[in-house]
Amino acid sequence: MRFLTAGESHGPQLTVIIEGLPAGLYLTAEAITKELFKRQGGYGRGRRMQIEKDTVEIMSGVRHGYTLGSPVTLIVRNDDHKHWLNIMGTAPIEQSAKEDMKRVITKPRPGHADLVGGMKYNHRDLRNVLERSSARETAARVAVGAVCKILLDQLDIEIFSRVKSIGGIKDNGVYSVETIREKNDANDVRVIDDTIAQQIRDSIDAAKKAGDSIGGEVEVTVLNAPAGLGSYVHYDRKLDGRIAQSVVSINAFKGVSFGEGFKMADMPGSAVQDPIAYDEGYIRLSNHLGGLEGGMTNGMPIVVNAVMKPIPTLYKPLQSVDIETKESYQASIERSDNCAVPAASIVCEHAVAFELARVVLEEFQSNYMEQLIEQVKAHRDRVRHY
Numbered sequence: 285m286r287f288l289t290a291g292e293s294h295g296p297q298l299t300v301i302i303e304g305l306p307a308g309l310y311l312t313a314e315a316i317t318k319e320l321f322k323r324q325g326g327y328g329r330g331r332r333m334q335i336e337k338d339t340v341e342i343m344s345g346v347r348h349g350y351t352l353g354s355p356v357t358l359i360v361r362n363d364d365h366k367h368w369l370n371i372m373g374t375a376p377i378e379q380s381a382k383e384d385m386k387r388v389i390t391k392p393r394p395g396h397a398d399l400v401g402g403m404k405y406n407h408r409d410l411r412n413v414l415e416r417s418s419a420r421e422t423a424a425r426v427a428v429g430a431v432c433k434i435l436l437d438q439l440d441i442e443i444f445s446r447v448k449s450i451g452g453i454k455d456n457g458v459y460s461v462e463t464i465r466e467k468n469d470a471n472d473v474r475v476i477d478d479t480i481a482q483q484i485r486d487s488i489d490a491a492k493k494a495g496d497s498i499g500g501e502v503e504v505t506v507l508n509a510p511a512g513l514g515s516y517v518h519y520d521r522k523l524d525g526r527i528a529q530s531v532v533s534i535n536a537f538k539g540v541s542f543g544e545g546f547k548m549a550d551m552p553g554s555a556v557q558d559p560i561a562y563d564e565g566y567i568r569l570s571n572h573l574g575g576l577e578g579g580m581t582n583g584m585p586i587v588v589n590a591v592m593k594p595i596p597t598l599y600k601p602l603q604s605v606d607i608e609t610k611e612s613y614q615a616s617i618e619r620s621d622n623c624a625v626p627a628a629s630i631v632c633e634h635a636v637a638f639e640l641a642r643v644v645l646e647e648f649q650s651n652y653m654e655q656l657i658e659q660v661k662a663h664r665d666r667v668r669h670y
């Protein structure tokens with residue numbers, strides 16, 4: 285399975301084509317949209333999210349509610365586009381109004397793609413860069429992940445996420461799966477502890493007031509993935525590596541780890557490796573490694589931690605240089621979120637869902653859903669008795 289996304293942040297729409305889905309998967313636009321709504325929310329988002337009502341439309345590959353095995357095309361219209369008709373229009377530059385040309389961006393924001401993107405593609409208007417480098421694209425990635433979650437649900441594989449810290453304020457509690465499942469969407473910062481949720485909101489407000497931004501850490505959990513997905517035999521088949529690529533490619537994500545993650549550097553081996561036992565199947569007596577050994581799932585929950593840096597657009601901008609005059613200026617200010625960690629946790633969850641679904645479809649015969657379900661069941665039975 286693979287996908288392509290297209291679309292500029294203030295263009296007419298985002299488009300996704302997903303190729304390689306089995307036939308016979310029950311898929312509705314409403315179910316996908318439900319996941320997109322979660323990404324739209326979250327404390328710290330800017331005004332754009334009040335303009336949009338991210339709603340998915342299915343344009344191909346589904347008939348009477350079921351996938352056909354042909355490419356599935358999804359679109360999400362940008363409601364904000366109507367405010368950008370002249371700026372994002374197709375009229376040749378000579379016909380553009382002087383007013384619009386004044387909105388050319390020449391003062392790159394440190395930490396965003398503006399300067400290097402401009403150098404690389406030889407753009408003089410940095411809007412040509414930011415329109416595509418914007419995390420608007422992550423709405424399309426969530427749409428893909430939502431389809432993947434629906435597919436994985438048919439195989440009893442569940443994926444969810446939560447926020448573990450924002451701006452240094454941590455929700456360090458050890459929570460059961462049931463608690464996380466029940467509480468991760470219960471507040472607008474997606475932490476489990478309500479007192480910490482309020483401290484985080486205050487911290488986001490304080491950063492906003494100071495013209496600053498903050499980042500944080502998120503956790504994605506995958507339950508009931510069968511053992512043996514991925515492979516140890518070659519670098520690009522290792523599932524931990526594939527998940528890491530998928531997650532770090534999300535805008536502003538700078539690090540990923542599994543299970544105990546970077547803490548492992550300070551732990552002895554006896555506290556890191558997970559002892560093996562047998563109880564009508566192979567189990568582990570702990571899950572420090574986060575469900576992955578040798579680039580393969582080991583049957584335990586997969587636990588992915590990921591770090592998002594603070595948003596680069598600052599209302600109190602840092603020093604920059606005007607690319608036309610080469611003079612020192614403050615960077616330009618684009619309308620912006622000041623913290624998008626809660627929204628980004630949803631993106632991360634869906635990026636992991638894509639990698640999981642992709643590896644499942646590689647591993648098992650999957651022209652149609654019944655075949656896939658049967659194959660996964662047979663595999664689970666075999667490894668249980670191995």
Ligand SMILES: Cc1cc2nc3c(=O)[nH]c(=O)nc-3n(C[C@H](O)[C@H](O)[C@H](O)COP(=O)(O)O)c2cc1C
Binds near residue numbers: 622
């Ligand atoms: C959900 C989400 C929302 C974001 N919103 C903004 C924003 O409003 N303003 C901004 O400057 N960056 C925002 N970012 C981050 C930038 O898109 C990102 O920093 C930029 O594309 C540069 O890429 P890099 O940080 O991965 O190097 C957001 C990221 C995510 C995941």
Ligand SMILES: C=C(O[C@@H]1CC(C(=O)O)=C[C@@H](OP(=O)(O)O)[C@H]1O)C(=O)O
Binds near residue numbers: 332418419619
């Ligand atoms: C549009 C989304 O996020 C955008 C991501 C983003 C950026 O620079 O990454 C900048 C902002 O764009 P705008 O200037 O249009 O408000 C965010 O709103 C979204 O998440 O759907």
